[in-house]
Amino acid sequence: xxxxxxxxxxxxxxxxxxxxxxxxxxxxxxxxxxxxxxxxxxxxxxxxxxxxxxxxxxxxxxxxxxxxxxxxxxxxxxxxxxxxxxxxxxxxxxxxxxxxxxxxxxxxxxxxxxxxxxxxxxxxxxxxxxxxxxxxxxxxxxxxxxxxxxxxxxxxxxxxxxxxxxxxxxxxxxxxxxxxxxxxxxxxxxxxxxxxxxxxxxxxxxxxxxxxxxxxxxxxxxxxxxxxxxxxxxxxxxxxxxxxxxxxxxxxxxxxxxxxxxxxxxxxxxxxxxxxxxxxxxxxxxxxxxxxxxxxxxxxxxxxxxxxxxxxxxxxxxxxxxxxxxxxxxxxxxxxxxxxxxxxxxxxxxxxxxxxxxxxxxxxxxxxxxxxxxxx
Amino acid sequence: xxxxxxxxxxxxxxxxxxxxxxxxxxxxxxxxxxxxxxxxxxxxxxxxxxxxxxxxxxxxxxxxxxxxxxxxxxxxxxxxxxxxxxxxxxxxxxxxxxxxxxxxxxxxxxxxxxxxxxxxxxxxxxxxxxxxxxxxxxxxxxxxxxxxxxxxxxxxxxxxxxxxxxxxxxxxxxxxxxxxxxxxxxxxxxxxxxxxxxxxxxxxxxxx
Amino acid sequence: xxxxxxxxxxxxxxxxxxxxxxxxxxxxxxxxxxxxxxxxxxxxxxxxxxxxxxxxxxxxxxxxxxxxxxxxxxxxxxxxxxxxxxxxxxxxxxxxxxxxxxxxxxxxxxxxxxxxxxxxxxxxxxxxxxxxxxxxxxxxxxxxxxxxxxxxxxxxxxxxxxxxxxxxxxxxxxxxxxxxxxxxxxxxxxxxxxxxxxxxxxxxxxxxxxxxxxxxxxxxxxxxxxxxxxxxxxxxxxxxxxxxxxxxxxxxxxxxxx
Numbered sequence: 001x002x003x004x005x006x007x008x009x010x011x012x013x014x015x016x017x018x019x020x021x022x023x024x025x026x027x028x029x030x031x032x033x034x035x036x037x038x039x040x041x042x043x044x045x046x047x048x049x050x051x052x053x054x055x056x057x058x059x060x061x062x063x064x065x066x067x068x069x070x071x072x073x074x075x076x077x078x079x080x081x082x083x084x085x086x087x088x089x090x091x092x093x094x095x096x097x098x099x100x101x102x103x104x105x106x107x108x109x110x111x112x113x114x115x116x117x118x119x120x121x122x123x124x125x126x127x128x129x130x131x132x133x134x135x136x137x138x139x140x141x142x143x144x145x146x147x148x149x150x151x152x153x154x155x156x157x158x159x160x161x162x163x164x165x166x167x168x169x170x171x172x173x174x175x176x177x178x179x180x181x182x183x184x185x186x187x188x189x190x191x192x193x194x195x196x197x198x199x200x201x202x203x204x205x206x207x208x209x210x211x212x213x214x215x216x217x218x219x220x221x222x223x224x225x226x227x228x229x230x231x232x233x234x235x236x237x238x239x240x241x242x243x244x245x246x247x248x249x250x251x252x253x254x255x256x257x258x259x260x261x262x263x264x265x266x267x268x269x270x271x272x273x274x275x276x277x278x279x280x281x282x283x284x285x286x287x288x289x290x291x292x293x294x295x296x297x298x299x300x301x302x303x304x305x306x307x308x309x310x311x312x313x314x315x316x317x318x319x320x321x322x323x324x325x326x327x328x329x330x331x332x333x334x335x336x337x338x339x340x341x342x343x344x345x346x347x348x349x350x351x352x353x354x355x356x357x358x359x360x361x362x363x364x365x366x367x368x369x370x371x372x373x374x375x376x
Numbered sequence: 377x378x379x380x381x382x383x384x385x386x387x388x389x390x391x392x393x394x395x396x397x398x399x400x401x402x403x404x405x406x407x408x409x410x411x412x413x414x415x416x417x418x419x420x421x422x423x424x425x426x427x428x429x430x431x432x433x434x435x436x437x438x439x440x441x442x443x444x445x446x447x448x449x450x451x452x453x454x455x456x457x458x459x460x461x462x463x464x465x466x467x468x469x470x471x472x473x474x475x476x477x478x479x480x481x482x483x484x485x486x487x488x489x490x491x492x493x494x495x496x497x498x499x500x501x502x503x504x505x506x507x508x509x510x511x512x513x514x515x516x517x518x519x520x521x522x523x524x525x526x527x528x529x530x531x532x533x534x535x536x537x538x539x540x541x542x543x544x545x546x547x548x549x550x551x552x553x554x555x556x557x558x559x560x561x562x563x564x565x566x567x568x569x570x571x572x573x574x575x576x577x578x579x580x581x582x583x584x
Numbered sequence: 585x586x587x588x589x590x591x592x593x594x595x596x597x598x599x600x601x602x603x604x605x606x607x608x609x610x611x612x613x614x615x616x617x618x619x620x621x622x623x624x625x626x627x628x629x630x631x632x633x634x635x636x637x638x639x640x641x642x643x644x645x646x647x648x649x650x651x652x653x654x655x656x657x658x659x660x661x662x663x664x665x666x667x668x669x670x671x672x673x674x675x676x677x678x679x680x681x682x683x684x685x686x687x688x689x690x691x692x693x694x695x696x697x698x699x700x701x702x703x704x705x706x707x708x709x710x711x712x713x714x715x716x717x718x719x720x721x722x723x724x725x726x727x728x729x730x731x732x733x734x735x736x737x738x739x740x741x742x743x744x745x746x747x748x749x750x751x752x753x754x755x756x757x758x759x760x761x762x763x764x765x766x767x768x769x770x771x772x773x774x775x776x777x778x779x780x781x782x783x784x785x786x787x788x789x790x791x792x793x794x795x796x797x798x799x800x801x802x803x804x805x806x807x808x809x810x811x812x813x814x815x816x817x818x819x820x821x822x823x824x825x826x827x828x829x830x831x832x833x834x835x836x837x838x839x840x841x842x
Contacts, residue, residue: 251766258606268611274816276610313767313793314817321820325621389707393683397658426685427708461708497586498785500710500754503808504587504632504838524587524838526663528685528710528754547586569663569685571629572840 010297010361010373016306017319017375021296021361024178035181039310042247053191054245057238058091061170068096068122070170073159075099075281076113079174081261082253083242084121087172089260095172097123098162100154100223102282103133104334104341108266109281115262126158128223132216136224137284138342139210145291145356146206147338148284150224153207156198158223164235175243175250181303191244195226198239250278250307272329273300274322286331287338293328294357294369301327302375323375330368380582383418385445386410387435390424390461398568402579412444420582421448425461429486429531430473432465442479449481455559456481457581463555463562464531472531481560482540484533484552494548500530507553507565509543514584515556515563515577516543523573525553525565532564587838588802589632589809590827591787592818594618596652596668597640603815605765607717607733609639612815615655621819630823632838634660635713635757635811637688638668639732646675650682657683665713671699673706680707686754690715691730694737697747704752713787714753716744718774719761726777733761742777749784756782757811760790767793767817775806787811795826802835 011020014031026034063069070087072095074080080097087093099113117123133150140149163171175181199207211221218225226232242248254277257263266276271286272293279285279300286300293299305319314322331338339349353369362369382399384392386408399406399422406422409415423445425432436442448454458466458481469477470486478486489499504524509516516523532551535542540557544550545564554563561581567574595602595609601618602609613621636656638649649668657664666679667688676687687707692699693714703712717733718741720726726741737744748756760771770791778786785808788801792812801810812818818826831837 255606255766258608265605265608265610267609277605308767308793311767315794315796317825318794318817318819318822321822322816325819391680391683391685393654393657393681394661394664394685397683398661401659401661426680426711428705431706496781498783498808500785501586502710502755502785503589506585506587524840528663530709566663566685568661571661571838574661 012376013306015316016309017298017302017316017323018181018306019296019298019302021358022298023296035179035306036310038179045247047245047247050191050245055091057170057191057240058087058093062093066094068094068166068168070095070172071159071163071166071168072097072172073100073155074116075102076109076116076263077281078250078254078257078263078278081116081257081263083172083174084116085256085260086242086246088121095121096162096166096168097121098159099123099125100151100158101125101127102151102284103130103137103148104283104337106281106283108264112263112280115264116257119261124162126154126162126223128154128158129216129220132214132220132224134341135214135216136210138344139214140206141287141342142352143210143213144206145295145352147287147291148282149206149210151282151284153210153224156195157226160195160227160232160237161223161225163237164227164231169235169237171237171239173239173241174253175248176241179241180243180248181306191240192238193241194239195232199226249311251311251313254278269326270300271331271333272327273304274326275304278304283334283337286334290328290331291353291356294353294362297358297361297371297373298323299328301325320375327375328371380404381419382406382422382582383415383420384408384422384424385415385441385462387432387439387441389427389432389435391426392424394566394568395422395424395459398575398578399582402575402582404582410439410441412440415441415444416447416452418448418454421445421454421456423456423458423462423465425459425465426528427461428473429461429464429470429478430476432461433476433478436465436479446479449559453559455581455584456561457578458560458562459568460529460564460566463564464533466560466562467533470531482533482538482555482562484535484538486531486533488531489548489551497548500528501532501547502528504570505545505547505565507543507545509554510541513541513543513554513556515554515561515580517580519573519576524570525563525567525573525577526569527553527565529564585836587632587836588807589787590630590798590823590830590837591633591635591789591809591811592631592823593635593637593789593811593813594656594815595637595639595813596649597638598645599648599652601815602639603765604639604813607761607764609641615652618656622823629840630827631662633663633665633809635665635667635688636684637666637715640668641732644669646678650678653679653682653684667713667715671695673702676703676707676711680711686711686713688713688715688757690717691735693748694728694730694744697751700748700751700753709752710754712753713755713757714748714751715757715759716741716748717759717761718777726774729761741774745777746779749779749782753784755785755787755808757787757789759811763791765814766791767797767814769793769797770801770810772800772804775804778806782806785809789813793817795829798826799830799833799835802830802837 013033015036018033136150140146289300466481543554545553567577665686666684671692728737787809789811
C-alpha cells in the first residue's frame, strides 16, 4: 500500500475500483465507496415518489403554446440525448437543447451532434469567445490542472444566460457526478440546486480567481459570467439533475441514444480506456482524464470500469485486469494539437503535467509518470 | 525424448494442422505425406480423419495409400495411431453412406448411434466426455482412470468381441473410445483437441 | 457423461480483433495484442472451444483470415470453429486446412439451405456449425438477420430453427443481437424458440459480461455450450478465473489433468 498525499494509505473500494484519493469519497464498514452504496440504495429507493416530484415539476413548467419550457445542455453524446429524448417523447415537454461548443471539437462529436439535432430537437450551439475560452482553458490547465476549465465555466454560465434570455426557468443536467460517481452526497436528497452550489462544487471554487487573473475584458467574458444575483432572483431559475428522478444508468443512456438519436461510436477504444461510446466530443477530455490520473491515480478506464461493475456487466477482478491494462495512457495522439492550441512548448506542457503528478503515487520512468502502486 | 519420426497421413480429409501442432508442441518434427512409398516405409504413422467413411476409403484406395498403410502396419509392424475417422477406417467396415470396407486392423464394424440408444441425447456426440481406461493401457499412462476427452462423431464401434486393451465411453450405450493392441493404437476422440489430457496421451503414444 | 462447454469467440476484421456491441464493431487489437493479452497457448487451457469469425464489413480476404487462423490455432489444443462469409465448399476446405475443425456458416444458409447438405456430405455433419443472429422486431417476434446483422430474413426465427434442426448440421450457434456486447447477460427467451426435442447441440451467445452470466446459461438444460465474444472483460486471467468459478459452483465442465 502506498501513502497518499495526505499521508494515509491508498485503498480501493471493495466493490468497484474507486480510489480513496478521490475528493469527497467515503467508504462504509464493508469498504464500499459512496457511489456503490448509492447504487445499492437505488435498487430499493422509492422511485415512484421521485417520479411524482418530476411530474409535478414538469407540470409547473410545461407550456402548451409551443414555446420552449425547459432546457437541456447537451453535447450530442449519450447522456444529454437521453434526457432530451425522455423530456420530449415521454413527458411531452418542449425542450430547447443547447451545446456550448468545446475548444477542440472532434469530428465524431460534431457528427453525433448533427445526428442528434436531425433526429428531432430544437437546438442552439453557443460559440463563446474563442480566445476567452482559450485563455481560461489555459489558465485552468496551469493553475488547477483543469485543461478545459473555460468550457466547464461556460456550460454553466452560458446555459443560464440562454435560459434567462428565452424565459426558460428549468434546466436539466444529466447526472449529478458527485452522487453517482462518488463524492459529496449533499444533493442526493434534494432535486433542485443553485448557482452557488455550481460554483462551489462543479467549478471547484476557483471560478472568481480564474476570471480575475485572466486579463480578459468584460466584452469577451460575456458567456462566462453568471447573471447577477438580482437578475437571477427575477427568473426563479431551477437547476436540476435527471439522475435525481430516475435511476441513472449510463449504459442505458447509450442504448437509447444509439437507437433514437443517431449516436455513433468511435472505431476503436478512446485513449486511456476500453470504451468507445462516451465523451467523443472533444480532444481535451483525454487530457482532463490524464491529469485526473496524475493527480489522483485513476483515469478514464477506472471510471468506465467502475460504471461497468456497478451495472453488473463485470466483476471487480475483471475490472482490475482492464484498468491495469488501459488506465492512464498518455494522450500521445493529441499532444501536437494541445501544444498549438495552448501555444505552449512541449517543455512548458510537460512541466505542468509534472507539477500535478502526485509524487506519492507516481515516479518518472523514461520520461513518463508510472504508478508506484498496483491496482488491486 | 529423442526426436521421434512420425508421419501424418494426408489423404485430403482431416485437420492435419492441429495434429501437427500438437506433435510439434511435444518436440516432434512430424512429416506429412500423401506418397504411398513414403507411408509404407514410415517409422510411425498417424492416421487422422474427419468426414465421410466412404469418401475417405475411396480417397485411400485411389491413391494406393490404403495398401501403403497396410504394408507399414501389418508387414513392417510399424506403430500407428488412428484418430476419430482414422480409428474407424481401421475397422472392418462402416455403414455410413452405404456399406464400405475398411482397413481391417480392428475387429469391429462402425455403425451409427441410434436414437433408441441415446434417448434424449443429441447427435452428433459432440463435446468433452468421460473415458474409462484400463490400468494396463499405454495410451492412458499417468492419466486418471476416468478422464475427459473431446469427441465429435455420429458413428462408433462397440467394444463387444474385440481383443485388445480397450477404453470406453458411455453415450446412451457403452462404445469404444480407444483401442490398443500390439502396434495398433486408435482413439475415437481427438487427443489434439483435448487439452492437457490429450497431449499426455499423444506423448504416451510416442513413447511406446 | 457429456460435459458442457465454455466457448470463446473471436471477431476478426481486416487484421484486427474486435469487440461487438449490438453488431457495431470496436477495434481492440491485432494478433500481437491478442497474443500478449490472451496468450492462447495458455488460456486455451481455460476454454473448451474457440470460435473465430471473420466479421469484416465489406470485402473479406480469405487468405489473410486463414493466416490469422493458423497462428491462433497453433498451440491451441481445443476444437476450433471458423467462419464468416463462407459460401462455397472451397472456402470451407480452406478453413479446415488452416486449423479449423468445424466451419461456421450463417448468411449462406438463409440464401440456400441446401448449402448445409453440400458441406455435410463433403466434410461430415459434425463439421457444420449453423449460426443464427436473432433480434426481435417491433411486434415482439424474433427474426433472423444475416449479413452481419444487416438483412432481415423472411419468416420467424422459430421457423428457421425448426428447419435447421432437421438439416444435417452439427450444432446451432444461437446469438442475440440485442444483448450482443452489452454485458447484460444472455437472452434466455431465445431458448424458447427451440423445438421441445431439439436434436442438435445448442451454443448460446450474446450478452455475457461476467462469469455469473455464463453460469446462468449453463444451468439451463437446453444449453449445451455457452459462448462469449467479450474481448475486454476476459482479458488477462479473466477466462481462467471464470472457469474456476464455474467449476467450483458445480457446473459440469471438463476437467483437465494437469
